Amino acid sequence: MLNIALVLFVVGNSLISGIFFIFSNTIMKALKESAPKHNCQIMKDINRIIINPAFMLLFLTTPLLAVFLLFSSSFASLFLNLATIVHIIGVFGITVTQNVPRNNRLEKTDDYWKTYLKEWTFWNHIRTISAILSTIFAVLYLL
Template sequence: MRQLLTTGLLWFSAIGCGLIAGLYFAFSTFIMTALGRIDQAAGIAAMNSINVEIVRSLFMPFFLGTTVSCAALAVMGLLRLSEPGGAAMIVGGGAYVIGMFVVTVVFNVPLNNALAAVRPSSPEAASLWAVYLKDWTFWNHVRTVASLGASALFIAALAGS
């Protein structure tokens, strides 16, 4: 039963981390660049709209569910550290929880909140938008790498078990 639970969590986490990594990859490689190339007020309005819709979408159950399953896998990996895949579960779970979830809460969400609080056509919006594009994208790169790395580690754990 324990092995079945572990295998199920590994599959769910590998797929969930991969999906999240793909979304973040799209933002890092072309969406933020495209938003930065259009009129500032339009870019801010578009990003604010994305930020409102994403929390209402199917993204949130994967975002939260994958975070919980990754944390569980990190703990389960500690209990089976000497077994094949145990270390990959610890590192993958930790990378995702810290590199994706904590980074989101500590960096990306506060940037989103600041952007939502500014009037898109105001003078202060120009400097905020420039900082937002640079900083939000940097932290999104971190989330992309953490999510992709976690997915790969969970796949390795599956292959090793």
């Protein structure tokens, strides 16, 4: 059971890393350079569309797997413990406390766009790095 959970965690974390990376590397840069009257609405549309069953299953299941792995593994498993803690705090925690509130604020007012772009992108970089590190730690545990 632990091995299945670990594989699912690595796959989920890898997919999340990719999603967050594409925002940092491409989407937010494109929105920054696009016409100001459209970019805010495009981001609002993205924020609504990304809340779909596939993404939510991935986003909510991966931290649950992290908690399961954290409490099922030996405390001597440094890399696995790091992988799970980094995911819970740096991926899930940052999303819930930093990115989602900014999405909600943007939905209410277009005037927030310029500030949103800087702040949301900064926190997305942090959660992208966290997701990548978490995946690396989990893979190192497997080696």
